[in-house]
Amino acid sequence: MIHVSALRKVYGTGVVALDGVDLDVREGEIFGVLGQSGAGKSTLLRCVNLLERPTSGTVTVGGQDLTVLGDAELRAARQRIGMIHQHFALLASRTVAANVAFPLEVAKTPRAERRTRVAELLDLVGLSDKAGAYPAQLSGGQKQRVGIARALAARPKVLLSDEATSALDPGTTQSILALLRRLNTELGLTILLITHEMQVIKSVCDSAATMRDGKVLESGLVHDLIARPGALLTREIFPLPEPAPPGSVTLTFAAGQAGEPVLSGLVRKFDVDVDILGGSLEELRGVSVGRLRVGLHGGETAAALAYLRGRGVLVEGP
């Protein structure tokens, strides 16, 4: 649905914000781009709908290369790409309904159709009772729901989310993420979001990319990345002291394995002692994934490690 190739953005100041970014977002998935402040995430997102013109490279959305379009064609293409923002970007002097209606007015949608569509959208985000309220009378979560309704007014296939939950408390963050997941499922909406919050990646993203210094360091399906040796995402999700103590082994139990009695089998079959040095268990989109650092002593250690690998456990070290 979104294909970004060799994207480079050098600002007038000489700052290289994007330095050869490639990204593929599949139709119907939620794709999260994770990175620290200054990594280039916002620049990347703004380049995807050409709010920022890339210095070089291409951006294709729904099969259309946006970088070659003229102004009028680009305006039409942008209607198929909604966007939501960290600070909501609502018009303070307009009611909730009028905020949601705004893109429909710009698109010259007839008044009666506009009214029906606004009612549908407010119902979709659970704000039908706030149609006549002003943004100042809403909570942060409600404001973001208005932002989402407005972004979906023109029935886009793609939604871009610029740190949409960063200004919200954890409970409200979860409810907005649940809404995004529901819209993704019910409308088949493809969502590209940027975030610095690991919680966002853990709870809703199918795929993820990690950015640093204008580059994508790794990307793919979250569960595939977790199963990849040395993945940065795994280290972020399951922080363990680095470097690992000499002789220790780090085990990653990917989707579905975390509930299996693998360690007890290890002790029984190979007569090894297992020291647990650290670890944690996380839910990634509802599936348990675990990472454990252990010391193995005595018995048939090499055979024990081979057994773990044979069970599909990612074994790193010693």
Ligand SMILES: Nc1ncnc2c1ncn2[C@@H]1O[C@H](COP(=O)(O)OP(=O)(O)OP(=O)(O)O)[C@@H](O)[C@H]1O
């Ligand atoms: N309009 C601009 N003009 C010049 N430099 C810019 C501009 N916007 C961003 N930058 C620079 O580009 C780099 C990447 O910034 P960007 O905002 O894309 O990163 P980010 O990962 O989204 O960080 P944050 O979460 O802090 O916004 C930074 O060095 C930033 O200072």
